[in-house]
Amino acid sequence: MTRFSHFARILAVALVAGLALVAGHGATLAGDPSEDELRDLILKKKSRAPTSAPQDDPAAAAAAAEYQRILKAIVSKPTRALSTQEVDWAGEQAKKSEASADLTINFEFNSATLAPSAIPVLVKLAHVLTDPQAKGAVFMIAGHTDGKGSDAYNQSLSERRAETIKRFLVESFKLPPESLFAIGFGRKQLKDTNNPFADENRRVQVVNLGVRQ
Numbered sequence: 001m002t003r004f005s006h007f008a009r010i011l012a013v014a015l016v017a018g019l020a021l022v023a024g025h026g027a028t029l030a031g032d033p034s035e036d037e038l039r040d041l042i043l044k045k046k047s048r049a050p051t052s053a054p055q056d057d058p059a060a061a062a063a064a065a066e067y068q069r070i071l072k073a074i075v076s077k078p079t080r081a082l083s084t085q086e087v088d089w090a091g092e093q094a095k096k097s098e099a100s101a102d103l104t105i106n107f108e109f110n111s112a113t114l115a116p117s118a119i120p121v122l123v124k125l126a127h128v129l130t131d132p133q134a135k136g137a138v139f140m141i142a143g144h145t146d147g148k149g150s151d152a153y154n155q156s157l158s159e160r161r162a163e164t165i166k167r168f169l170v171e172s173f174k175l176p177p178e179s180l181f182a183i184g185f186g187r188k189q190l191k192d193t194n195n196p197f198a199d200e201n202r203r204v205q206v207v208n209l210g211v212r213q
Contacts, residue, residue, distance in 0.1 A: 035124045041101040042208045043133045049210025068213050075181050079159045094142050099208035112160035126173040140207040141165050143184040147196025158184030
């Protein structure tokens with residue numbers, strides 16, 4: 001099956017799922033935020049992103065300018081073209097942001113192919129990202145794995161899965177490509193460090209990086 005036909009099939013499922021969500025007023029999968037909760041988490045909470053600063057505060061203005069420089073650079077690059085410094089920067093944003101949400105988005109086994117059960121979650125996410133409150137903002141789509149397997153394997157898998165989600169949102173819901181930034185962290189940022197194999201470590205994190213100037 002080609003990528004186009006796969007996405008076309010999933011989009012058909014997504015349209016049905018979207019109708020079901022509307023009819024059910026925010027039906028959710030277990031362990032995932034509802035659409036309203038997701039909107040609160042990544043839109044209504046204040047991002048720490050220094051996207052602007054008073055002109056009478058040179059230090060804050062310089063920090064905001066540097067933030068914008070890095071943000072513009074990473075959005076314009078494929079995941080595998082990012083420098084070590086840019087990956088580290090993105091990792092810090094993922095760890096410290098309050099405007100962030102973890103989602104369970106299922107894929108086929110050992111694959112970056114979306115599973116049908118992922119569709120209701122992606123429909124919720126698409127509704128939130130097309131909300132007027134999201135206009136102009138950049139959102140990081142970060143893939144995380146559990147602790148099984150090698151660093152290299154998990155890193156590659158997390159990157160490919162994040163890229164699949166970005167591509168699906170852009171192609172199926174017409175989100176601007178420049179509003180989404182895909183990156184993988186593999187097993188570097190375990191949510192449950194005491195249990196590296198815990199299911200909650202396998203997640204997709206959506207982070208509001210603020211408005212790009």
